[in-house]
Amino acid sequence: MNRFRTPLLWPLAALVALLVFNALASPGFFDVEWKDGRLYGTVVDICNQGARVPMLLALGMTLVIATGGVDLSVGSLMAVSGAVAAVQVNAGASLGQAVGLALLLCSGLGLVNGVLIAKVRLQPIIATLVMMVAGRGLAMLLTGSQMVPFKHEGLTFLANGAVGGLPVPIPLVLGVALLAGVALRGSAWGLFIEATGDNETASRLAGLPTGGVRLLVYAFSGLCAGMSGLLEASNIAAADPARMGDTRELDAIFAVVAGGTALTGGRFSLAGSLVGALLLQTLTLTLYNQNVPPAVAPVPKALVILVVCLLHSPKLREQWGRWRSPSPA
Amino acid sequence: MNRQTFLRLAGGAAACSLAACQPSGPSGGGAGSGGKRVVGFSQIGADNPWRTAETESIKAEAAKRGIELKFSDAQGQQEAQISAMRSFIAQGVQGIILAPKVETGWEAILKEAKDAKIPVVLVDRGVAVADDSLYATLIASDFVAEGTMAGEWLAKKCGGKAGVIQLEGTTGSAPANDRKKGFEAAMASHPEIKVLASQTGDFKRSDGKNVMEALLKVHGAAITAVYAHNDDMAIGAIQALEAAGRRPGKDVVVVSIDGMGFAFDAIVEGKLNATVECNPLLGEMAFAALEQVLKGEALPKLLVQKDRLFDESNAAAERPNRKY
Numbered sequence: 001m002n003r004f005r006t007p008l009l010w011p012l013a014a015l016v017a018l019l020v021f022n023a024l025a026s027p028g029f030f031d032v033e034w035k036d037g038r039l040y041g042t043v044v045d046i047c048n049q050g051a052r053v054p055m056l057l058a059l060g061m062t063l064v065i066a067t068g069g070v071d072l073s074v075g076s077l078m079a080v081s082g083a084v085a086a087v088q089v090n091a092g093a094s095l096g097q098a099v100g101l102a103l104l105l106c107s108g109l110g111l112v113n114g115v116l117i118a119k120v121r122l123q124p125i126i127a128t129l130v131m132m133v134a135g136r137g138l139a140m141l142l143t144g145s146q147m148v149p150f151k152h153e154g155l156t157f158l159a160n161g162a163v164g165g166l167p168v169p170i171p172l173v174l175g176v177a178l179l180a181g182v183a184l185r186g187s188a189w190g191l192f193i194e195a196t197g198d199n200e201t202a203s204r205l206a207g208l209p210t211g212g213v214r215l216l217v218y219a220f221s222g223l224c225a226g227m228s229g230l231l232e233a234s235n236i237a238a239a240d241p242a243r244m245g246d247t248r249e250l251d252a253i254f255a256v257v258a259g260g261t262a263l264t265g266g267r268f269s270l271a272g273s274l275v276g277a278l279l280l281q282t283l284t285l286t287l288y289n290q291n292v293p294p295a296v297a298p299v300p301k302a303l304v305i306l307v308v309c310l311l312h313s314p315k316l317r318e319q320w321g322r323w324r325s326p327s328p329a
Numbered sequence: 330m331n332r333q334t335f336l337r338l339a340g341g342a343a344a345c346s347l348a349a350c351q352p353s354g355p356s357g358g359g360a361g362s363g364g365k366r367v368v369g370f371s372q373i374g375a376d377n378p379w380r381t382a383e384t385e386s387i388k389a390e391a392a393k394r395g396i397e398l399k400f401s402d403a404q405g406q407q408e409a410q411i412s413a414m415r416s417f418i419a420q421g422v423q424g425i426i427l428a429p430k431v432e433t434g435w436e437a438i439l440k441e442a443k444d445a446k447i448p449v450v451l452v453d454r455g456v457a458v459a460d461d462s463l464y465a466t467l468i469a470s471d472f473v474a475e476g477t478m479a480g481e482w483l484a485k486k487c488g489g490k491a492g493v494i495q496l497e498g499t500t501g502s503a504p505a506n507d508r509k510k511g512f513e514a515a516m517a518s519h520p521e522i523k524v525l526a527s528q529t530g531d532f533k534r535s536d537g538k539n540v541m542e543a544l545l546k547v548h549g550a551a552i553t554a555v556y557a558h559n560d561d562m563a564i565g566a567i568q569a570l571e572a573a574g575r576r577p578g579k580d581v582v583v584v585s586i587d588g589m590g591f592a593f594d595a596i597v598e599g600k601l602n603a604t605v606e607c608n609p610l611l612g613e614m615a616f617a618a619l620e621q622v623l624k625g626e627a628l629p630k631l632l633v634q635k636d637r638l639f640d641e642s643n644a645a646a647e648r649p650n651r652k653y
Contacts, residue, residue, distance in 0.1 A: 026547065028546070028547070031546075035573075035574065036574065040573075041546060042543065042546045042547075045542050045543055045546065049539050049542070140376070145375055145376050145377070145381075146377070146378055146381075147377075147378075147534075147561075149591065160572065232535055235535060235538065235568075236534045236535050236538055236564075236565060236568065237568070238534060240533065240534060240535065240561075242376045242377065243531075243532075243533050244533075244535065285543050288526070288528050288540055288543045288544060288547075289543065289544075289546075289547050291525075291526045291527070291528070293527070294497055294500045294527075294528055294529035295500055295501070297529075
């Protein structure tokens with residue numbers, strides 16, 4: 001039974017199945033060329049587009065969900081980050097200033113979420129819902145509700161440049177994931193997060209800094225959303241305050257759940273969430289490649305999501321186990 | 330504690346939205362004071378330059394005609410639009426201009442206006458009501474005609490032979506449905522133009538770029554033209570084409586709809602080939618229609634705003650006139 005406990009197994013299996021389908025159904029799916037000093041191909045697009053939004057957001061969301069919370073504000077914080085950076089570079093700020101300010105502000109707003117939840121004791125869904133509305137408003141305020149295009153080589157390089165042949169977002173997201181993984185699993189903080197999600201009262205009574213844990217995870221989620229917003233703005237060389245990041249928090253939640261982190265909290269898998277995000281992005285591109293009409297595209301998408309979630313269901317796995325070995329020892 | 334904080338927040342939010350629906354025009358004057366005509370205008374919001382331009386056009390036309398305009402920005406809330414209309418009726422305005430956020434849910438308030446004998450002119454979007462006597466007329470662009478105009482121009486530019494990627498707007502929205510319908514109707518008479526793929530970019534620049542990036546890998550050199558349902562997605566597609574080493578505007582024909590200022594810039598730069606405007610300057614037509622109704626003249630239920638196409642031959646000359 002132990003193999004079913006590996007959270008990575010099911011999203012990986014679904015991802016492989018989807019890739020096999022693509023290998024058969026769309027010739028050239030795995031073709032990768034070397035073009036203008038970088039890799040070029042569908043799989044690179046999947047990783048690049050996936051890294052920019054769902055993977056980054058999912059990293060932050062994983063830790064939040066592990067504490068038993070949820071962060072609905074990440075889509076709006078993306079818009080805030082993009083708006084700040086665009087307005088800053090247009091006002092003549094350096095890349096470091098613009099990026100630093102955007103990330104600082106988004107982490108700060110994430111921290112506000114954390115305070116509302118850990119100190120004021122608001123429900124996470126309400127506190128972050130307030131931030132979702134307020135963040136969108138802030139982005140609109142910063143930009144006068146208009147799209148802000150910019151011409152700034154440094155800022156556009158973030159999403160359009162390449163490092164070692166790979167689009168920048170890919171090494172960036174892997175770096176963030178690695179850092180977070182090492183920091184959390186290398187220290188007791190990973191365990192603190194899981195303990196907080198498992199039973200907050202017991203953890204607090206045992207002397208764990210549960211308040212600090214919550215502040216940390218929401219601030220980190222804000223930071224990830226800030227990075228994602230920077231990359232999205234960089235990608236189109238403009239900040240789109242009204243629509244950037246709209247409903248992307250749901251993509252992040254899906255990636256996390258598909259990756260084996262339960263919404264009830266208490267355990268997490270960063271690698272699982274990355275695979276979940278890749279699965280989602282592969283699915284999106286598969287539907288483009290097969291030219292599935294946009295009106296019906298949500299149906300196959302929903303089906304794959306349902307299957308992955310069913311695979312994760314403990315109840316169903318129990319049934320499956322019984323069916324495989326009718327007379328358990 | 331939890332509950333109180335939430336209630337306080339909710340209360341604050343409600344107060345904000347109430348404040349938002351107060352008409353922001355000069356107050357206390359009362360309707361018709363000093364024989365001046367008073368018209369109310371309920372706008373959806375100001376979330377994009379197109380809508381801002383529409384608002385400006387209506388304000389400017391009111392000032393030009395010496396009409397006092399009571400303006401309400403609903404910040405994207407239908408309820409705020411309805412309460413603004415109710416306050417216009419209470420103030421006894423002579424006419425109401427409404428840019429409805431959605432199609433449904435207007436019967437009751439339109440009935441109130443009708444009972445108060447206040448004509449309502451709809452601008453840019455229609456409403457779904459069983460009784461069309463509830464409003465005077467709808468002034469709007471014909472999205473189907475825009476799609477057809479873009480399609481015909483693309484067919485001519487490509488010499489009747491092309492592989493086209495269509496970037497659709499938000500799935501299910503009226504402009505996306507109609508711009509697709511109009512374009513595909515135009516394509517029906519050009520058998521050598523193939524629509525290789527038709528995917529939604531949700532009217533967003535980022536999604537337009539993502540979709541184009543993906544489809545370039547699938548169709549590659551077969552892509553010789555792009556038709557986008559709005560300028561934003563066209564700009565996204567242009568960025569993806571350039572990243573893939575193609576030359577948008579030269580070896581890939583790009584046509585879009587909306588006629589925003591940045592699209593004119595892109596045409597002047599030679600990256601976008603043409604844009605069909607979706608003219609937001611509805612002010613003059615709206616007030617002309619109101620005057621006619623108030624004089625008791627009958628109006629058709631739909632007045633179509635004439636949209637023009639701009640390409641490299643006339644975009645540069647028109648650019649200075651684009652305020653949005």
